[in-house]
Amino acid sequence: MMSQGVQAFASQLGRLGYQIEIDGDWVIFEYTVPGGTYAGRMVTKGIRVPPNFPATTPHGIDFTPRFENRPINQNAGHPERSHPSRRWGNEGEHWSRPHPGWNAEPKKDVATYMAHVAELWMTT
Amino acid sequence: MTGSFSVAMTEATDLTLRQHLSGSDGQEDLCFALYHPSRGVQRFSSLLAEVIGPRSGERQVHGTASFNAAYFERVLDLAISRGTGIAFLHSHPQASDWQCMSETDRLAEAGMTGATMAATGLPLVGLTLSGRSGVWSARHWHRVEPRIWEHRDCDSVRVVGRCLTSHFCPLVKPAPPVSPGLVRTAHAWSAAVQSQLTRIRVGVVGLGSVGALVIEQLARMGFSEVLAFDFDALEEHNLDRTLHAYPENVKAGDLKVSLAARSSMRAAVTPGFKALPISCGIQDISAYRRALDCDVVFSCVDRPWPRSILNHLAYANLIPVIDGGIDVSQTPSGGLRSADWGTFVVGPSRRCLECAGQYDAGLVSVEQGGDLDDPAYIESLPEEHSLRKRQNVFSFSMALAAMEVMKLVQLVARPAGDTAPDEERYVFPAGNVEQLPVDTCERHCSFQEIVGRGENGGHPGTTTF
Numbered sequence: 295m296m297s298q299g300v301q302a303f304a305s306q307l308g309r310l311g312y313q314i315e316i317d318g319d320w321v322i323f324e325y326t327v328p329g330g331t332y333a334g335r336m337v338t339k340g341i342r343v344p345p346n347f348p349a350t351t352p353h354g355i356d357f358t359p360r361f362e363n364r365p366i367n368q369n370a371g372h373p374e375r376s377h378p379s380r381r382w383g384n385e386g387e388h389w390s391r392p393h394p395g396w397n398a399e400p401k402k403d404v405a406t407y408m409a410h411v412a413e414l415w416m417t418t
Numbered sequence: 419m420t421g422s423f424s425v426a427m428t429e430a431t432d433l434t435l436r437q438h439l440s441g442s443d444g445q446e447d448l449c450f451a452l453y454h455p456s457r458g459v460q461r462f463s464s465l466l467a468e469v470i471g472p473r474s475g476e477r478q479v480h481g482t483a484s485f486n487a488a489y490f491e492r493v494l495d496l497a498i499s500r501g502t503g504i505a506f507l508h509s510h511p512q513a514s515d516w517q518c519m520s521e522t523d524r525l526a527e528a529g530m531t532g533a534t535m536a537a538t539g540l541p542l543v544g545l546t547l548s549g550r551s552g553v554w555s556a557r558h559w560h561r562v563e564p565r566i567w568e569h570r571d572c573d574s575v576r577v578v579g580r581c582l583t584s585h586f587c588p589l590v591k592p593a594p595p596v597s598p599g600l601v602r603t604a605h606a607w608s609a610a611v612q613s614q615l616t617r618i619r620v621g622v623v624g625l626g627s628v629g630a631l632v633i634e635q636l637a638r639m640g641f642s643e644v645l646a647f648d649f650d651a652l653e654e655h656n657l658d659r660t661l662h663a664y665p666e667n668v669k670a671g672d673l674k675v676s677l678a679a680r681s682s683m684r685a686a687v688t689p690g691f692k693a694l695p696i697s698c699g700i701q702d703i704s705a706y707r708r709a710l711d712c713d714v715v716f717s718c719v720d721r722p723w724p725r726s727i728l729n730h731l732a733y734a735n736l737i738p739v740i741d742g743g744i745d746v747s748q749t750p751s752g753g754l755r756s757a758d759w760g761t762f763v764v765g766p767s768r769r770c771l772e773c774a775g776q777y778d779a780g781l782v783s784v785e786q787g788g789d790l791d792d793p794a795y796i797e798s799l800p801e802e803h804s805l806r807k808r809q810n811v812f813s814f815s816m817a818l819a820a821m822e823v824m825k826l827v828q829l830v831a832r833p834a835g836d837t838a839p840d841e842e843r844y845v846f847p848a849g850n851v852e853q854l855p856v857d858t859c860e861r862h863c864s865f866q867e868i869v870g871r872g873e874n875g876g877h878p879g880t881t882t883f
Contacts, residue, residue, distance in 0.1 A: 298877045349879065388854075
């Protein structure tokens with residue numbers, strides 16, 4: 295059986311240099327926003343990993359602390375603004391921003407997913 | 419060992435095997451293949467994956483055929499390294515029906531069963547190709563006591579691709595009788611087609627307005643076995659579109675699946691018709707395993723998560739899925755602008771539901787996270803989002819349900835030589851029927867990489883695995 299789900303995600307994320315914690319199907323790690331409105335800010339990020347990752351891409355990102363409720367990166371078909379975090383409640387935010395073209399990606403791995411996450415921040 | 423057994427393969431594998439086993443010299447021949455297991459609740463299916471032909475000197479053809487130990491040992495090594503089971507195949511050039519085992523055949527296969535089970539942990543599967551008719555027959559071998567092995571005939575051998583061709587064992591799965599109530603149906607496409615259609619075990623996932631009409635059709639067309647999957651209870655807003663649903667059912671809190679199964683049993687024309695209600699969604703692993711017992715599945719759901727699971731089922735387990743959808747478009751003032759409904763047939767040699775745009779993969783994990791059951795989340799979606807649309811009419815559902823069942827008829831019976839199109843769409847009120855040309859999946863589609871891999875095809879995306 296190929297490696298899948300949260301274990302596969304965490305293992306690949308660890309290889310990218312992140313210090314990670316696994317809590318159920320969540321992967322938690324510290325993250326520095328690479329660009330955009332919040333460039334340079336440090337957040338604690340949580341990604342809830344589908345059991346069949348990499349076949350299915352994570353839903354989006356959660357993080358704490360929360361920022362102001364302004365429109366986030368625009369992605370047709372998803373809410374304009376963030377929701378309260380599924381993990382940290384009103385102390386954090388949930389961005390419903392799955393990777394838009396996962397099935398067409400030649401490499402369905404964490405590096406590709408994290409490039410999508412960086413793009414979300416840089417376009418917000 | 420309880421339950422039933424089956425073998426499935428793609429049309430490409432079937433062709434490769436026929437070319438090897440049906441040599442032009444009219445002699446018997448043989449070869450091995452590797453298979454991936456696909457275990458349902460009641461059925462063990464062996465999905466033939468890779469044909470391992472003999473190398474020079476590994477087998478001898480002399481009217482009958484034999485092979486050297488080195489050939490079998492090479493196949494054992496390959497099976498161990500790939501985590502698969504082993505199938506042994508040979509041909510009977512003069513035969514035309516499902517084949518029982520001759521003593522010579524039995525001894526040849528029995529002699530390999532112990533080593534195969536010890537090396538792979540999976541039973542040996544034997545197949546015979548009848549040369550005159552092209553009929554496959556198959557059996558699984560099991561240990562009944564130390565060093566004693568017995569075979570059991572499979573229910574069927576399924577060849578899956580542009581068509582669904584089933585070779586049924588007449589002893590294990592005889593053709594249901596054409597009862598007086600079915601004469602006109604059988605006359606529409608012949609008793610032979612009727613016997614093929616009605617022995618297929620069908621799954622119906624989602625017993626809402628479309629699913630309830632699909633199961634009713636199957637019962638009245640003479641099908642003998644249907645598995646129905648849904649976890650929802652009937653609510654008042656279902657009454658305008660759900661066959662056999664009445665206010666008392668809502669008041670009693672009846673499950674849609676119970677009502678549909680009960681109603682189909684009343685409607686059934688074949689004696690002994692079985693409709694098994696399974697009161698959980700296909701996201702539940704116990705339901706998913708039940709679906710692995712089916713030969714074909716109707717997807718009558720409108721959410722991305724179950725569709726993604728059924729997409730996995732179709733490719734990894736060689737079980738064709740017939741999906742459908744209805745899209746109602748309104749004018750700015752709320753009037754009806756148009757409605758279109760369409761079917762998608764997916765499985766090997768066909769474009770998958772995700773690449774066809776029948777669900778948004780990004781929304782699968784949204785649904786897994788519970789957001790699609792969160793009214794605040796749904797309200798925050800754009801106004802035109804498909805998940806905010808709730809319009810439907812019983813007549814639209816009836817038209818779609820009929821279209822879906824006709825796709826099964828096309829897939830199996832190929833009327834006028836035409837199999838089911840990948841996609842067919844009807845546009846109301848224009849009245850156009852469009853059959854979209856065959857298209858392929860995205861170049862890197864992950865579903866094309868798991869064709870026929872069964873349990874080795876990865877997590878299906880269910881809640882547990």
